[in-house]
Amino acid sequence: MGAKKARPVTLQMIADQLGLHVSTVSRVLHAKPGEGLRAASSPTVERVRRLADELGYQRNPHAMSLRTQRSNLIGVLVPRLSDVVLATIYEGIEEAAAEHGLSTFVTNTRDVPEVQRARTEMVLGRRVDGMIFGDAHSDSGFLDEVAARGVPFVLVNRRAGGHPAVVCDDYLGGRMVAEHLLEQGHEDVAVVAGEPYASTGVDRTGGFADRFREAGLPIPGHRIVHSRFDAQGGRAGTERLLATGPLPSAVFVVNDFGAIGTIGALRDHGLRVGADIAVVGFNDTPLAAELPVPLTTVRSPMREMGRRGLRQLVRILAGEQAETELLRPELIVRASSDPGQYERLMAKAVKGQG
Amino acid sequence: MGAKKARPVTLQMIADQLGLHVSTVSRVLHAKPGEGLRAASSPTVERVRRLADELGYQRNPHAMSLRTQRSNLIGVLVPRLSDVVLATIYEGIEEAAAEHGLSTFVTNTRDVPEVQRARTEMVLGRRVDGMIFGDAHSDSGFLDEVAARGVPFVLVNRRAGGHPAVVCDDYLGGRMVAEHLLEQGHEDVAVVAGEPYASTGVDRTGGFADRFREAGLPIPGHRIVHSRFDAQGGRAGTERLLATGPLPSAVFVVNDFGAIGTIGALRDHGLRVGADIAVVGFNDTPLAAELPVPLTTVRSPMREMGRRGLRQLVRILAGEQAETELLRPELIVRASSDPGQYERLMAKAVKGQG
DNA sequence: CGCGGTTACCCAAACGTTTGGGCCAAACGT
């Protein structure tokens, strides 16, 4: 392998080759249109530009960051990237970051407070310009501390303590689900509400419960259980629901992956989702539509949330005021809670078999 | 907001406060055990250490990288983080990186060659010490170019062109699936083989097909279709399979998410997975077990793959020889391809209903 | 011809580290 480790080309090299001073080259290549006017004559500019990309010049970001005290780096904390919701939000963040010439730095905290602290320090140690937290805990004084230290940041997906955030209107989403189930005539419903420290689950549950209360059907406490946000969590939560009292006619799981666990648990109990019991999820994860009984769910604009989160952070970095954004959710009704669709599904199935 | 943006503490500040020279402080704080012995007297060392963490000193990574020409940064390219397989691998990478004092830098390429190139340049522009590719295309001269430039890298998940890689033994995994289906007496099987440029799908299909050929049951070409690696891809591939010729008795989908699409398509055709047709996936994604009819699949050590990938890269960076690793897969038989389990499932269901 | 204003540059300091080489004094060896 003739793998030469050629020393990268620097401004100095370009300057020497052209008989110019390094500062001139710097201005020619990097000065913003507004200020670099008197940098060099246009033939010189031409020569510099040509040589620069002939040699494949790439600015050394470390030198630049050192000098300017700005790294163009953003730190992103998420509970876990293997959660498709956060992964998708991150895709949005990264996309938008690239458009702004920023790079991102993402790390998993598993929703463990000590890890959040440790990773935050680590990321800050990397001298990022700002942070995006996708793992905010609503109780968290931690974020207040971070804010007090003057670190610019925004929250995405979950809100907390009035810090600038870009989230889905989870409360509204919850109400939409309630509205839908009420229309279907459900009166005895249950909620698998997710982790109590995450605003997502709490708000969704809140909107849902409020709407039912308004309909004169308040949801009793034992019909609301907390659980982890994954399939195992949904399964465990559902088992607890099934263990206490009679079967509800519908269950709202605040997250699609949880809903899959719920579906598994119901199946184990011999219950047919869509027929014996309605199930509704949240997020409209790609596989919701592909499940054997397609899942009713609320579509939240995940990628857009990431994009806007980054945009807000950029505004903060520019010294502007950030504003919390509430993105609009959309209810997607499928067979898991719609007898009409369920019927058609089964009809097709029977025909296919015959 | 009393958000003071205190200038971070530097070696210089510590040195001044202690009446020492900055180089002494540097050696005290950062010299490796072997070489820093004669750096300072132990009382001095004590004083420096104490003051450093009293002031909360954090080494400036940009200055350090600039000086040492080493960034302790690793660039990671994946097709998409919203694919739980890659996300999990990345979790492993990140975990291991943290243990080695490295930070990672991950970005999505959507398997689009131009994006791969562009992102690679971008990441290299950030002066990473090495790269991990999770999106290798088997045809790719691109990786050869990268190697020729002397960039240290390893591949994970997919192998290509003899470059150092850490992958699951996909060929063996495919054989295991074939073995299992042969035991169940299947003679007419089909494969949804994924993207032709990804070694994962190709190898899995290869192992599967070889085993069937050895059993005297070669798989005809029209029984193997290519498709994207997600649910939509699985669905589309399956539709094509169903459109051509009689129903196979089993279908091997080289990826769990694809399998979900397959299940959706079969359901639309009125076919009961596990009864009318067997389905097998790959990767043992968390939801495979939770599906209404639990999915037989091959467990691949994804997180471990990430960890080992990073370890190999570290070895390369240390000047050692990297070696390609083949991780052992494990067959997980569930109801989607096991009549016994399927029976029990249905029995429970009926009992639950009664 | 002197003068103000451009134009087209150069200079040098600074950002915070790391690191090879000094230097001085004390301890040691003979």
Next chain:
DNA sequence: ACGTTTGGCCCAAACGTTTGGGTAACCGCG
């Protein structure tokens, strides 16, 4: 007593940029 070691530190250069401040040459103008 006199070299030699070694402990404990300091010096200064270097990494590649950015940026506020020159300055020399030239132009137009009165």
